[in-house]
Amino acid sequence: MKQEGRAAGTPATLWDRTRLLASRDVLETALRLFTEQGYDETTIAQIAREAGVSQRTLFRYFGTKEDLLGGNQDRFGQVLADAISEQHAEVGVWEALRAGVVAAQALHDGPEQALKRFRLLHDTATLRAGWLEKRLRFQEDLLPLVKARMDLAVGSTDPAARAVIATVFACLDAASMTWVDNDGKGDLMDLYDECLAAVRGCPTATSQP
Amino acid sequence: MKQEGRAAGTPATLWDRTRLLASRDVLETALRLFTEQGYDETTIAQIAREAGVSQRTLFRYFGTKEDLLGGNQDRFGQVLADAISEQHAEVGVWEALRAGVVAAQALHDGPEQALKRFRLLHDTATLRAGWLEKRLRFQEDLLPLVKARMDLAVGSTDPAARAVIATVFACLDAASMTWVDNDGKGDLMDLYDECLAAVRGCPTATSQP
DNA sequence: CGCCGAACTGGCAGTCACTGCCAAACCACT
DNA sequence: AGTGGTTTGGCAGTGACTGCCAGTTCGGCG
Numbered sequence: 001m002k003q004e005g006r007a008a009g010t011p012a013t014l015w016d017r018t019r020l021l022a023s024r025d026v027l028e029t030a031l032r033l034f035t036e037q038g039y040d041e042t043t044i045a046q047i048a049r050e051a052g053v054s055q056r057t058l059f060r061y062f063g064t065k066e067d068l069l070g071g072n073q074d075r076f077g078q079v080l081a082d083a084i085s086e087q088h089a090e091v092g093v094w095e096a097l098r099a100g101v102v103a104a105q106a107l108h109d110g111p112e113q114a115l116k117r118f119r120l121l122h123d124t125a126t127l128r129a130g131w132l133e134k135r136l137r138f139q140e141d142l143l144p145l146v147k148a149r150m151d152l153a154v155g156s157t158d159p160a161a162r163a164v165i166a167t168v169f170a171c172l173d174a175a176s177m178t179w180v181d182n183d184g185k186g187d188l189m190d191l192y193d194e195c196l197a198a199v200r201g202c203p204t205a206t207s208q209p
Numbered sequence: 210m211k212q213e214g215r216a217a218g219t220p221a222t223l224w225d226r227t228r229l230l231a232s233r234d235v236l237e238t239a240l241r242l243f244t245e246q247g248y249d250e251t252t253i254a255q256i257a258r259e260a261g262v263s264q265r266t267l268f269r270y271f272g273t274k275e276d277l278l279g280g281n282q283d284r285f286g287q288v289l290a291d292a293i294s295e296q297h298a299e300v301g302v303w304e305a306l307r308a309g310v311v312a313a314q315a316l317h318d319g320p321e322q323a324l325k326r327f328r329l330l331h332d333t334a335t336l337r338a339g340w341l342e343k344r345l346r347f348q349e350d351l352l353p354l355v356k357a358r359m360d361l362a363v364g365s366t367d368p369a370a371r372a373v374i375a376t377v378f379a380c381l382d383a384a385s386m387t388w389v390d391n392d393g394k395g396d397l398m399d400l401y402d403e404c405l406a407a408v409r410g411c412p413t414a415t416s417q418p
Numbered sequence: 419c420g421c422c423g424a425a426c427t428g429g430c431a432g433t434c435a436c437t438g439c440c441a442a443a444c445c446a447c448t
Numbered sequence: 449a450g451t452g453g454t455t456t457g458g459c460a461g462t463g464a465c466t467g468c469c470a471g472t473t474c475g476g477c478g
Contacts, residue, residue: 043434043435044434053457054457055436056437056456056458059437060455065436129341133341159386162383162404163407166383167376169379170376173375178366191368195368195369199408200409254463262428263429264428264465265428265466268464273464274463274464274465
């Protein structure tokens with residue numbers, strides 16, 4: 001009796017449904033404990049206990065303690081890449097990348113959760129490291145896309161494409177740091193634009209001899 | 210821990226001399242094993258055994274497995290900051306930062322060792338993460354220095370300073386990646402200049418033949 | 419020269435994230 | 449029910465890292 005007729009998005013079997021439910025529970029418990037007592041001070045054993053699963057199962061759901069933070073971190077890279085490749089060919093690199101950033105930013109449930117997660121990310125050394133590492137992989141994935149848009153051969157050794165991508169992430173970094181420092185005041189993309197202007201734009205604010 | 214001021218430069222007590230000798234041994238053994246069999250495949254126990262010290266002592270010398278890679282990684286940040294603050298006030302931010310990068314680059318024993326270390330760094334996920342994390346701390350340390358040079362209040366929430374610093378590191382990153390991909394061919398600073406030019410468009414006085 | 423206090427070293431046990439293995443529980447389909 | 453494939457939980461083990469407690473070594477002092 002597989003009642004498959006329902007909406008395409010719903011999970012197929014009951015098994016997967018419980019699975020999803022349990023994983024959501026774990027995720028919520030983890031985020032709660034992390035914010036309550038800090039990331040490093042929270043052990044896997046505690047999360048497993050409070051979420052009602054065994055440690056072993058928890059590790060089967062999420063391979064890593066870091067993965068307990070944001071389940072959609074991997075989607076970040078995917079959305080980014082998709083949004084960029086959807087841009088028309090005439091659109092410049094910087095604009096295309098900006099569009100990608102906007103799209104990826106829309107993944108957050110809301111500014112509340114985003115700020116909470118950002119703060120955790122910025123305050124915990126190990127989390128920061130993990131995030132940066134993941135980001136580096138996204139950058140590598142973006143490389144062919146950007147190269148194509150810059151009229152560079154894919155096998156080219158030109159560092160320009162890498163530089164552009166890295167700079168975009170750098171500005172996003174600077175923007176989000178400032179955003180967190182300001183307790184989430186203002187729009188993140190405005191800060192991003194400001195950062196990019198400071199780096200490439202007309203030397204108004206930056207004293208350039 | 211207590212640095213006696215005896216003869217400036219010469220090793221103070223015999224104790225510290227043996228200490229230095231031993232730590233150099235450990236460092237060499239570690240780098241050798243890392244390059245021979247990979248970072249993750251090398252255990253602390255093995256390094257300690259082959260270097261002739263106990264694990265406990267090894268951890269007292271270097272607090273972390275990562276610290277066994279480049280003993281002078283911490284000096285990187287120091288040298289960078291020093292070189293920047295030594296620049297004349299009229300020197301622009303970008304130039305000052307470039308000078309810092311040049312100074313920091315001189316820390317490497319030679320292009321051979323540098324390439325070896327870079328390759329290890331780029332190929333090992335955990336090392337990459339750690340390095341990025343450390344770099345982020347350097348960036349934070351540089352913030353007041355750069356803000357001052359950009360005529361920004363130290364307490365200002367302007368993201369421009371952060372953006373500039375992050376971009377410099379991003380370009381250094383892109384340059385070193387390309388450098389490694391090219392097996393160390395060419396000059397790293399040339400690549401850096403190329404990266405910065407690609408990002409900022411206007412080639413300022415940074416190109417120095 | 420011998421001794422004492424201070425710093426260093428080594429070993430042991432323990433914590434924590436994470437993995438492999440195996441038996442028990444589970445759900446789906448017949 | 450029964451069977452087969454999947455999932456789960458517990459257990460032991462690995463590897464980085466820390467605290468603790470002796471044992472050793474160095475430096476200076478009488």
